Each structure stands twice: as C-alpha cells, then as structure tokens.
Amino acid sequence: MDRACAGRISPAVMTLPFRKMHGLGNDFVVLDARGRPDLRLTPARAAAVADRHTGVGCDQLIVLEPAEGGGADVFMRIRNPDGSEAGACGNATRCVASLLAAETGRPRVTVRTVSGDLPAVALPDGRWRVDMGPARLGWRDVPLAREFDTLHLPISRGPVGDPAACSIGNPHATFFVPDLSRLRLDTFGPSLERDPLFPERANIGFAQVVAPDRILLAMWERGAGPTRACGSGACAALVNAHRRGLTGRRATVVLPGGELEIEWREADGHVLMAGPVATAFTGELDLDALPEPAAPAHAAA
Numbered sequence: 115m116d117r118a119c120a121g122r123i124s125p126a127v128m129t130l131p132f133r134k135m136h137g138l139g140n141d142f143v144v145l146d147a148r149g150r151p152d153l154r155l156t157p158a159r160a161a162a163v164a165d166r167h168t169g170v171g172c173d174q175l176i177v178l179e180p181a182e183g184g185g186a187d188v189f190m191r192i193r194n195p196d197g198s199e200a201g202a203c204g205n206a207t208r209c210v211a212s213l214l215a216a217e218t219g220r221p222r223v224t225v226r227t228v229s230g231d232l233p234a235v236a237l238p239d240g241r242w243r244v245d246m247g248p249a250r251l252g253w254r255d256v257p258l259a260r261e262f263d264t265l266h267l268p269i270s271r272g273p274v275g276d277p278a279a280c281s282i283g284n285p286h287a288t289f290f291v292p293d294l295s296r297l298r299l300d301t302f303g304p305s306l307e308r309d310p311l312f313p314e315r316a317n318i319g320f321a322q323v324v325a326p327d328r329i330l331l332a333m334w335e336r337g338a339g340p341t342r343a344c345g346s347g348a349c350a351a352l353v354n355a356h357r358r359g360l361t362g363r364r365a366t367v368v369l370p371g372g373e374l375e376i377e378w379r380e381a382d383g384h385v386l387m388a389g390p391v392a393t394a395f396t397g398e399l400d401l402d403a404l405p406e407p408a409a410p411a412h413a414a415a
C-alpha cells in the first residue's frame with residue numbers, strides 16, 4: 115500500500131455482532147450480552163446506537179442478558195432511542211423468541227423482562243404468539259400521578275381527549291378518534307407523552323374502531339416518537355376498546371406497518387399478541403467509534 119495513503123495504523127478494534135430485526139417495521143438492534151458481563155451500555159451509548167444518522171438506527175435497542183435464577187430462556191433489556199429503559203416491547207419479544215427458538219430448537223420459549231416472564235410460541239404460519247401478561251388497570255399500575263378512573267382521563271389536546279389508560283408492562287393511553295387519517299401524530303404526541311398526569315411519561319395510541327373486531331391504530335411511542343407498529347400499544351388499544359364497549363375481546367389491530375391479532379383472555383386477564391418477525395441484516399458494531407448524540411448545530415429549516 116502507498117505509504118501516503120496508509121493513514122494511521124488503527125489499534126485493535128473490538129467489535130460486537132448485532133442483528134437488525136423488526137416486527138411490522140418496528141425495528142430493533144439486538145445485541146447478545148450473555149457472554150459479555152463487561153458490556154456497559156449507558157443510556158448515551160444506547161442512544162448512539164439507535165441514532166438513525168450516526169448509529170445503526172432503530173426504534174429500540176434490545177440487549178440479551180442471562181435469565182438469572184432460571185424459569186426463562188433469556189432476559190431482554192429494552193432501551194428507547196432517547197436512552198430510557200422500557201418494561202415491555204411486544205414486537206421485540208416476538209423477535210427475541212424466534213432467535214431463541216432457532217438457538218434451542220424449541221418452538222416454545224420464555225422471554226424475561228423487567229415487567230415479568232413472557233411465554234411465546236411459534237405458530238404454524240411462521241408468526242409468533244406472545245402472552246404479554248395481565249393488563250393492569252389501576253391508576254398506580256399505569257402509573258398516574260394521582261387517583262383517577264383509568265377508563266376516562268381528564269386529558270385533551272385540540273380535537274383529541276378523554277383517553278383510557280392501562281399498563282401492559284409499560285404505560286399506555288389510548289385516544290379514540292373518529293377518523294385516524296385526519297390526525298397528525300407529531301402535533302399532539304410529544305406533549306401527551308409528557309402530560310403531568312404520567313409521571314413516567316406514556317406511550318400514546320390513537321385508535322379508530324372500524325368494527326367490533328378491527329381497530330386502526332397509530333402510535334406515538336414514549337422515548338421513540340412515531341413508529342410503524344407497537345405491540346404493547348396494540349394490546350392496550352384492544353383492552354381499552356373492550357373496556358369502553360367498542361369491541362369484543364379479540365381484534366385485528368391494523369398499524370401503519372401491518373396487522374397484529376390481539377386477544378384479551380377472559381379466564382385470566384392476560385393479553386395475547388400474534389404477529390410476524392423478520393431479520394433485516396446482521397453486522398458488527400464498534401461501540402467505541404460511535405459518537406454520543408449531541409444537540410444539532412442548527413435546526414433544519
């Protein structure tokens with residue numbers, strides 16, 4: 115090689131394999147930290163990986179860790195692009211379940227999250243069904259800043275208001291609207307996510323019920339903004355729609371990225387979610403090379 119072009123001899127670079135996966139376009143960078151107890155992923159580093167301009171880019175960074183104490187196949191840590199940690203991610207749970215099934219050869223696996231153990235099963239058509247656990251309906255469960263009936267919250271912005279809230283292992287509020295096509299998510303999403311009634315912020319869903327078994331849904335995700343799909347948001351939309359008497363206990367939830375089948379099981383109050391999984395690509399990440407996200411030098415016009 116021409117000496118002038120050789121540049122600096124780089125020190126040994128430690129790279130980390132990653133897998134880019136998605137469920138209905140809700141996309142994830144999946145890192146396997148099971149053999150890497152030394153891997154320290156600070157919120158800033160997680161945000162750097164998730165950055166769509168200077169990192170790999172994703173709606174959530176998913177880190178696989180050992181499931182301590184047994185009873186589950188893996189522990190799944192979930193980070194939003196702003197670095198915050200989430201208790202649940204329905205679409206990522208299906209993706210991780212499919213990885214574990216490939217690894218273990220078993221069609222039934224259990225994914226542990228900070229909100230609980232989620233059993234998942236491969237369906238004959240290639241989709242995965244996850245038991246997302248019980249929908250929690252109390253005001254402390256969501257949580258809300260003070261006591262309210264979670265079926266009707268005194269929150270509104272312009273034409274949207276009166277949401278219902280619940281927890282699917284993470285906080286959700288669903289606003290029912292007559293025509294989803296007329297709604298601009300970024301107009302109300304940011305301030306609703308941070309409404310003072312949500313001390314831990316909330317994922318915000320806008321739902322149009324078109325039939326007792328069909329819901330159109332657009333999501334503004336906490337810590338992520340608009341996404342093509344949100345599995346836990348679809349679960350919350352069905353639970354809240356049923357509580358309002360708008361649907362039965364099962365529905366197809368249609369998101370911008372595609373469809374999820376959701377059931378709120380009567381017997382135990384658990385919410386079941388079925389949908390597809392996909393791998394987009396795999397790669398190697400040099401964590402030390404990633405810049406930590408900084409404020410833009412100037413706002414785009």
Ligand SMILES: N[C@@H](CCC[C@H](N)C(=O)O)C(=O)O
Pocket residue numbers: 140173174192194199200201202203204205206284285317335336337338341343344345346347
């Ligand atoms: N995409 C997810 C939800 C991810 C977490 C959420 N943004 C939160 O902060 O709770 C899903 O598919 O459920």
